[in-house]
Amino acid sequence: MEYIARVEVSLKPGHSDPEGETTKNSLKELNYPVREVRVSKVYRIILEASSAEEAEALVEEMCQRLLANPVKDDYTFKVEEKI
């Protein structure tokens, strides 16, 4: 079966986010009342697995092995069956 995973990798809270900071400043210059911007990365992954549990286990492994660096990144994901 095919599953769609949506993985979001973001910087851990407390870690400085120079990209977010620069974006915030730019938005403020455009006169938006912005307090904070944090940048994260989203992956949409279509994968094959025999069950939702297996798909989740695979995505978890992908995050740990490649998509996130545990030193600075947090990750969350959602897996849905592809219809």
Add this chain to the structure above:
Amino acid sequence: MEKGEIRVCILRVGGTNCDAETKRAFTELGVEAEVYHINQIAKRGILQESEALVIPGGFSYGDYVRAGAILAKGLLTKLGDDLERFIEEGKPVLGICNGFQVLVEAGLLPGFDGVGSRPEAALTTNIPVGYRCRWVYLKHENRGNCIFTSKVPRDVTLRIPVAHAEGRFIFPEGKEQEYLERLYENDQLVFRYCDEDGRYAEGRYPTNPNGSFHDIAGICNPEGTVFGLMPHPERAYYGWQLPDWTRRGSPPKYGDGRLIFESMIDYLTRKF
């Protein structure tokens, strides 16, 4: 081992772009250096026939996911056992700029717990954000463990350029002091950013060009045989590569970067 017998393997993948000048630096020192694609290295067992491995600068695989991340996993999957043996035999591995990012992502640096561990540090987005290409000063901190700086006296200041957007060295939050102490205990700290007179940058831009923790520019593993640094020694190899020699009349013969390659070759001739 004679100089002429030493074979240096320079690893290339899509996006590597400092392989030619790195090869030239080694060739100039009288050793045999060749550029190989990672798949060639894996298929033809090139590591077993080489005495040193260099991961040069560039933007491996477009720096997608994170700088160096994809090549790091490729290195472990495609060359894993060979690379582990290579490092255990004490053969030197040098990572320059993107190569440093690869070694950190692969968990080979700082490598507190040996090969195959998870990343214990990261090289992340510069503060201030942006690509920085400039000459920096580096203070040599190593007390003799790092085989790549044996020809550099302690506390000497070198001038070598950086060129990167993700060079801010960090440890996991809350572990900074503990890991820094380990770096000092194991004599793994090699270069820190400083000013022309050797005073530490203390985080100040542009002396510290990327906001690196503790002004860290380069570290080695506990054994001193795996070394990564953000600055490009191959771009400070010849005197004519220096930015200001025309103002001084004529270029010196060599730049400071040459010392790193010389130290590495010196180690190889003595050890093997």
